[in-house]
Amino acid sequence: VTFTSPAFFLFLPLVFLAFRLAPARARWLVLLLASYVFYASFESLQLLATLAAITLISYAGGSQVARARNSGSPGSVLTISVLLCLTVLFVTKYLPHLPIAGHVPFLATIVSIGVSYYTFQAISYMIDIYLELQGPETHFGYFALYLAFFPKLLQGPIERGHDLLPQIQSPYRFDSDEIRSGLLLFAEGLFLKVVIAERLARYVNSVYDNVHSHSGLTLVLATYCYAVQIYCDFAGYTNMARGTARFFHLNVSENFNHPYAATSVTDFWRRWHISFSRWILDYIFKPLQLKWRTWGTWGVTSALLVTFLASGVWHGASWGFVIWGLLHGLYLAGGVLYRPYQKRLHAALGVARQKWYRTFQIFITFNLVSFAWIFFRANNVRDALYIVTHLANPSGWFPHKGLANFFSAQVLLGDHIRSAISLLLVLTVLLSGTHEWLRGLEQKPAVIKWPVYLALCYVIVMFGVWGNGARFVYFAF
């Protein structure tokens, strides 16, 4: 069951009904059982076992860290607990991709949907107890729900214990505004996913799965389309997760804030996958920066490189992800080294507050990020290198061929009318900020907002790409 599968549209109302009818003291249990059923729908007992293992390790680890604080060795308890969690993550996520997996048939059956998200959540919970940012949760059920809560189980956001646990503990209060805004968020996410991301995926897949047949403009357009696709896919999922959580009076954190409007790669990481970037910043970058503080600027750049290398590895056991992480590490490290000169240059040229210069920065940042996406999306490093070396192929840039390829790609567009509709939808989302616009719509009179709601739902149903293909990109991580 995923947010776009027909089963979910039966599952959610049933869970909500059971939640409302259940006595107040048993509501956490309804959500916990629903979350396990949701996870079980991926047909792997091993997944449930992995979730149970991480839950038990981190619950016991958190309690032991708090207890050891009095006896004087919380660090070693924390280290053991974190290592245990990382071992589970390694076995489920990386071991099946190592050469040894070929000799052990069982390893080929292992799936890791969502494992890295709740493992990171578990690790942050234990570290926060160690850092005395929060106390251990004594109620095992609440804690299990904190890790397993189904809207954010598969793709995050990676919630901190001190954000979500108090909400789980607080009594449920029905708020019609919350339900309404939850529905709107869900619809917005669905629009991003099935209308834009899935449609773009057809074009992107047709090019990226057969890169050697393309060059020049086609590769550039496919890469730009992938940048939009992955944003709409992931932001769409997050919106649906946040909308679903609001049904149960739980506020799941925002994960995106117009990332492609970023004026630098540093700014991009403040806006993209926010819960993850906060996690790696707090638990990898900051400790490294502290450790290497005597190295000055080089300490910061080294910490950034290591942090983003780890970020690449977190996404999967593939060289493409490693290069993607390394590229972002290099962008950020380069930014740190360039910053002193940048200020002087801006002052000398007088462009710091110019609107056109800000647009130029956004354009450059978008292109840097899109370039890194090539390694993220390509099926292997060889394909990625082919794309990089053929982006500027003059024959592929001949408008007749490149544009014709794009506009006549049957999988995405088929004809000019459809190409115009698709691009218009994409541009609407990217430029106008539907999110704020839809939020503002709630305050408008019924005669305005209801036709818009109706039109939004109509577009989702009629222009959405449904079916088996609608799998989220970040499920794999």
Added chain:
Amino acid sequence: MPVDPTAPQPQAPKPRGIAILAKLLLVIAAVLALGEISWRLTGTRPVQGDLPAFAQYRRDIRNSSAAVALIGSSRVLCDIDPKILQHELPDRTVYQLGISGTSALPMLENLAQDQGFRGRVLCEFHLSYATDLSPFPERDAAEANWQRYVHFMNQRPYVDFVATWFTETLRPYSALVEAKDKDKDFAAAIMNSLKARLSHRAGTRDAVAPLADARPREDRFLALFHRGNDNSGDAAVWADLMRKGVKDPDDRMQHIAAWVDAIRSRGGDVIMLRMPVSGSLKDLEDQIYPSDAPFRFLADHKITLVDTTKEPTLNHFDCPDDSHLDAGDAEIFSAALGRILKDRRLLDSMPVAANRMPQ
């Protein structure tokens, strides 16, 4: 009287849950209705899916001695029109149970194991049954279809309930469900519809492709799933057959004889039918398949065979793709086949004499 600015202001009451639910249902209903109307305006029509149709036919042939089940691969599915055959055999009820790309044998065993089946079977007879060289390697190796089948039956019933039962039930009534399940592009459908209307006005309607996709799908293998609790027996039989496979040709032929005997023991019968092939495929089959042994085997076991290569009214058809008849020829072929079955009374009673193959 002065107004106290610090006094709490009366607030409009918030809507109750039931009001939100009502509005939500209203929006959903309106969107679905608009969607349905939109798709119908493009010319898309609801149709009965192939899977429930197959399931329905499979159910109906039980407990009916008048039933004639057509089983085999796409050759049977495409080349024999059950309505035309029915017209030639007014006392019988003909059911098309052919499955694209699948050997007739699993279905023959399925019918043999079904104690409720007492009808006749018109079974595609492929010369490969007597050899190791099967044109259905995936199926015989228990791969694609079997895996889909077992996957659904054993592991995903609660998930696929919505995806199959729900949509298949709605499909005959909803163009929206039909269009979405086929992943049709609405923008393209609008364009095609507009083109069709414009060309209709211009008097060039023939140049435009038909709007509605009226042909049923042919993925009938999955149809057995749709029988729910009722198919548990079939499921076990089918899964078991696919799992163990019948690899040895002699063993396979002995199984065929046993299945035919099982059907005969309940008053039914099996008539084997060798379907037409042409061109390079015919050359290949003539070259690699034995010419005598299978026929001798059928004769020894008194199993009737209608061999289209030897029937004067059936042996002149040409298959454009070497394996299937042209749609127009399929109608003529079906009628000729019906007349052979009727004139020789092949479906009337269990054969007791030797093979009634024409000499």
